[in-house]
Amino acid sequence: xxxxxxxxxxxxxxxxxxxxxxxxxxxxxxxxxxxxxxxxxxxxxxxxxxxxxxxxxxxxxxxxxxxxxxxxxxxxxxxxxxxxxxxxxxxxxxxxxxxxxxxxxxxxxxxxxxxxxxxxxxxxxxxxxxxxxxxxxxxxxxxxxxxxxxxxxxxxxxxxxxxxxxxxxxxxxxxxxxxxxxxxxxxxxxxxxxxxxxxxxxxxxxxxxxxxxxxxxxxxxxxxxxxxxxxxxxxxxxxxxxxxxxxxxxxxxxxxxxxxxxxxxxxxxxxxxxxxxxxx
Numbered sequence: 193x194x195x196x197x198x199x200x201x202x203x204x205x206x207x208x209x210x211x212x213x214x215x216x217x218x219x220x221x222x223x224x225x226x227x228x229x230x231x232x233x234x235x236x237x238x239x240x241x242x243x244x245x246x247x248x249x250x251x252x253x254x255x256x257x258x259x260x261x262x263x264x265x266x267x268x269x270x271x272x273x274x275x276x277x278x279x280x281x282x283x284x285x286x287x288x289x290x291x292x293x294x295x296x297x298x299x300x301x302x303x304x305x306x307x308x309x310x311x312x313x314x315x316x317x318x319x320x321x322x323x324x325x326x327x328x329x330x331x332x333x334x335x336x337x338x339x340x341x342x343x344x345x346x347x348x349x350x351x352x353x354x355x356x357x358x359x360x361x362x363x364x365x366x367x368x369x370x371x372x373x374x375x376x377x378x379x380x381x382x383x384x385x386x387x388x389x390x391x392x393x394x395x396x397x398x399x400x401x402x403x404x405x406x407x408x409x410x411x412x413x414x415x416x417x418x419x420x421x422x423x424x425x426x427x428x429x430x431x432x433x434x435x436x437x438x439x440x441x442x443x444x445x446x447x448x449x450x451x452x453x454x455x456x457x458x459x460x461x462x463x464x465x466x467x468x469x470x471x472x
Contacts, residue, residue: 208237208260208268212253212283214275217242223293224271237264250279254286261287324374331370331377338378339363347399350378351471355396356406357382357435358426359416361453361461365406368458375471387438390445404465405443405450410436412454 209228211220217240228236239260241253260268268288274280275294284290298309338346340363347353352375354362362379369375386393396403410432417427425431443450451464465471 205233205266206235206237206264207266208239208264210239210241210257210268210270210288212241212244212270212272212274214243214245214279217273220271220273220293224291244274244279245276250282254282257283257286257288327374328371331374332367334376335366335370335378339366340379340381347378347402349376350402351376352378352404352465352469353396353399353402354379354404354406355382355448357413357439359413359420360406360408361458362406365458365461369462369465372462373466373471375466382439382442387435387442390441392442392446400446403448404468405439405448407436407440407443407450407452409452409454
């Protein structure tokens, strides 16, 4: 299945990239994309091939790879977390360039640990670890239930409470933390009445040690809010500037750690928060 097929810009070279796995392919995609970000002069046509767990599927996968090599007049790149050695060998013999994340790391770990891998697919993202899986699902439900301060009573059970003005990135960050790491993340929106003073809202004071603030460039905030409610005071630059400034005053006055979300991804936000509070 082709996920995206970007057109070339300024005749930049096109290379087809395959993310291949016998499970979801999330790990292959994450690792592969991390490497691809280091190359700016190439347009990448990314194709995800998940659940390649039969000979027929593996054969079709090799066929697609070879066809892409002919079309691009260049070898395709194949990022694989394929467990089955038979299917890995089939792809390694294709006309593409094969990057085998599994074999690259597992063989060295076996040597180092003096133990053989169980070679079981889906251990990271599957249901093999019910405790880990249930923890993540429960955390997602927790974050949804306590989104935007809807369940103040849940704050005592939260691992972290994100605060910030509306549309500064609180909800998506909470959900990402919950889904990826099983972190119980709540959030509280700083509304106009909270921003009229530099003191913490009374409801948050007992949980000061759990608070982490988000801020954002007012121009960026204006654009985000404008997509939701254009031509309103809510999305005016003046209002955005005022709210952001007063929210940061609260962070400074109460020594609340915070981060500017304007130019960084949810993954980076999560990493910084997790490191600060030792949540992982």
